[in-house]
Structure formats: structure tokens, C-alpha cells
Amino acid sequence: MSSVIDAAVDAIAEKLGGTFDGSAKFVIRGEGAVIVDGAGVRAATEEDEADVTMTADAGTFQDILAGDLNPTAAFMSGKLKLDGDMGTAMKLGSALS
Template identity: 45%
Template sequence: MDLATLTAGMKERIEAKPAFGNSVKFDFGDAGKIHIDGKNGNTVTNDDGAADCTLKIALGDFIDMVEGRLNGMNAFMSGKLKVDGDMSVAMKLQSIIG
């Protein structure tokens, strides 16, 4: 799975749901970014725009999370997932991604 596939999957799952009111950026380092703007609907892009919350994780670890091989809490506790900004926004993600 690559960044384009992940982005397309997020668009499909998220853009049809009601706006969640915040912006979130997944930062995969040199592998790219996924930005979700939930302020005026939910739009998903690969822009590196400002966000209320940024989740930094290696692309491979994120794929493991998406595919169920890595638990998000375990990733956070082990330092594989770092959260910058408003932690409560990260908690809201489950309602739109799941």
C-alpha cells in the first residue's frame, strides 16, 4: 500500500461523513502527508497545510495500524506515533475514520 492508495481510501471513508470541525495532518516524513480538513465538510488532500493536530508516524507503521497489525495506543506509548497540537482532535478521528 502506498500514499496514493491510503489517501484514496481516506477520501472514500471520510468525505461522505458530516464535518467533524477540526483539521488533522498525518505526517509520514519524506513519504508525504495526508491532510483532513473537517471544518467545512471533510476534505482529504496530500497538502502540507496547518492543522489543529499533527500525527507523526512512519508510513509503514501507519499501514500496520490501518491493517490491524499495530494498535494505535501501543504505537503512541512506544513512541512510533507522536501527536503535536490538540490531543482531543486526535481522539475525534476514530469517529470519522472508523
């Protein structure tokens, strides 16, 4: 597992402070993926499915998790791609901001 994925798991778990109502998968191009669901936050496998999948490069995810980039702004500018339930993505975006 990459250090980027390890850092993302830790940062997301800290920001959420517990479980998340729904499921989301963060695909970090060139690094791997993180899944957030009722079981918590962990590195994802290719078999893990989620209500929404968000895809971006490592820099974009790092900026979002650091609070330097709003998830909605990242989506609107094309830096963050979404596939699936927009409502779940918005709930998670609010929790990460």
C-alpha cells in the same frame, strides 16, 4: 506525489466516509503528508496547518489504516508522534479504528 500518500488519502477517505469535525495532518516520513479537514482528505502541502499533526513512518501508518495497529497503542509505544490537540487526535483515532 508518492503511491503511499495516494493510498493513505484513499484509505482515510473511505474510513471517514465524509467530512471530519476538526483538522489533522498525517506526516509520513520520507513520503509526504495527508490533511483531513472540513474539505475532505487530500495530499497536504507544507503550508497546510491542522489542529493536530501526527508523524510516523510509512509502515506504522499502513498498519494503522489496515486495522493491524491501534492508533493509541502506536502513540503509547512511541511509533506515532503527536503535536497539537490530543482530543482531535483521539476523535480521528476512533474514526480510523
